[in-house]
Amino acid sequence: MSEISPEEVARRRQSLQERVGPWRPRTLTAAFDDAAAAFGDRPYAISDAATLTYADVVARSRRLAAGLIDLGVRPGDRVAMLVDNRVDYPVLKFAIARTGAIAVALNYSYRGDEIIQRLAHAEASVLLSIDRSAATDFLAVFDERFAGWEAGVTSTEVPSLRTIVLVEDGWRDGAVTVPQLAQRGDEAAVDAASAAIAADDVADIVFTSGTTGHALGAQLTHDMLLRSGYGSAYHRAFDDGWRIGFALPLYHVFGYIEGMLAAMFVGGAIVPQRVFNPRTTLEQIERFRINEVLFVPTMTVAVVDQAAKLRPDLSSLQSVFSAAAPAPVWLWERVMTDLAPQMIFTGYGQTEVSAATALTLPGDSIQTVSAVVGAMKLGGVAADGSGRLAEYRTVDPFDGHPLPDGAEGELVVRGPQVTREYVGANAPQALDADGWLRTGDLGFVDDEGYIHLRGRSKELFKVGGELVAPTEVEQVLSGADGVSQAYVAGIPDERYGEVGWAWVVMNEDAAPDERALLAHARARLAPFKVPRGFTFLSVDELPMTTTGKIQKYLLAASHAPAR
Incomplete structure (x- = not known):
């Protein structure tokens, strides 16, 4: 390559x-x-x-x-x-x-x-x-x-x-x-x-x-x-x-x-x-x-697995763009080994912002591509004087006040590719008075202009008054031996108001082991962040949009598995 x-x-x-x-x-x-x-x-x-x-x-x-x-x-x-x-x-x-x-x-x-x-x-x-x-x-x-x-x-x-x-x-x-x-x-x-x-x-x-x-x-x-x-x-x-x-x-x-x-x-x-x-x-x-x-990452996994078996002629392929959900380092390593592109990209955007507003850059390392969702998209002649098509900052997810540069909070965006309004008489207001759209995503923009995601603001839940960001827990669980994917959401609890529950997809050659996964989480997370329980399922059982995004509200709605 x-x-x-x-x-x-x-x-x-x-x-x-x-x-x-x-x-x-x-x-x-x-x-x-x-x-x-x-x-x-x-x-x-x-x-x-x-x-x-x-x-x-x-x-x-x-x-x-x-x-x-x-x-x-x-x-x-x-x-x-x-x-x-x-x-x-x-x-x-x-x-x-x-x-x-x-x-x-x-x-x-x-x-x-x-x-x-x-x-x-x-x-x-x-x-x-x-x-x-x-x-x-x-x-x-x-x-x-x-x-x-x-x-x-x-x-x-x-x-x-x-x-x-x-x-x-x-x-x-x-x-x-x-x-x-x-x-x-x-x-x-x-x-x-x-x-x-x-x-x-x-x-x-x-x-x-x-x-x-x-x-x-x-x-x-x-x-x-x-x-x-x-x-x-x-x-x-x-x-x-x-x-x-x-x-x-x-x-x-x-x-x-x-x-x-x-x-x-x-x-x-x-x-x-x-x-x-x-x-x-x-x-x-x-x-x-x-x-x-x-x-999207689930497609990427399937394609690299087939490429390893078939060894087709992929000499024309120069770029792989895999986005809409996080992809770990091991998957990007497989992309580079089995598909051998010259460029790899992940990106970040929403329907409201006309697709991607952030993309990693040509030449970014695997570690960068797996850790961030991109830098603000370059626009060439289509951009304003900044050269970019979108501007991001963070605000407090609860009251909306602007946060200092680099602070973690809810990401807001404005720019020439951001929608002005939603359709429908009862639709919410899209933009604030200064043209900012609240994305609903938690994260921050680092000193080099890369955006880091930390989850959805609406996915935050409180365990006995302590705030939990599901993405933090998911990252820990995804680092456990044998785990392919992990998703966490808050579910109702009589004592604590809410507790976390995890839905886990194991690698093909790994057997589910709730005790081992619980021990892994307890060793790395504060007690209130540790999931109350685990549901093990296959990739096909994940409720997913056709663009590869997990519908956590459906996972949460099915949170009472037989144990």
């Missing part, structure tokens, strides 16, 4: 800046059309079944936009998407953007009630949908909740919804489909609609992952999304034609911005997987000459 040189990083960043020139606030489709003018014949979206070039995406998205306008979609309308990681996903997304409507991409693992709630919350007027996912038969949901939907929707549950459009023909007789819409309308109407869109208009409503059980819809503008995507390409030193592979869902900002939008700034391509499979990931790296892969 050879690390990338500082000179090569500088060359790539300079090349990117020269191609883009001074930052011009634009719409998503204006930026993509500029990329297509330069890279029209290059692949943009690649799958085993098909490849779409930049020119293909422009032509198809324009035709579909004309059909959507003919259907009645107008600027500011909300068009929801229940769509998996198919190769034509960018066509749908850019078609919506061309009309001036707002895309509302939904989690395709949602069940019926969740779909209805999100559609109503977003006040969606049109829904673009596949027929089913591994989790849900969407057509059955529509039949149950919107009887006769094929001819139009009238619903008291979602009064705003007018039309459901299926992504493919043949799934349901009489239903409106994307191929049908692509034959309707006049592209002159698309030009007129696009000309009226401003860079500061809302382009997407993206729902948070739901790690607390209460998802919010963040409103992200065209310019926020583009600044974030450009900044990621600049910070991670994309080379010309950079290809990014991932199974992360495109409805979430990680795959959407860090993959789909970032790639277009260098005439690159995305290789999205519909379903994560580590063997497929490795085969696609080899077949499509992928330069970077986007993972």
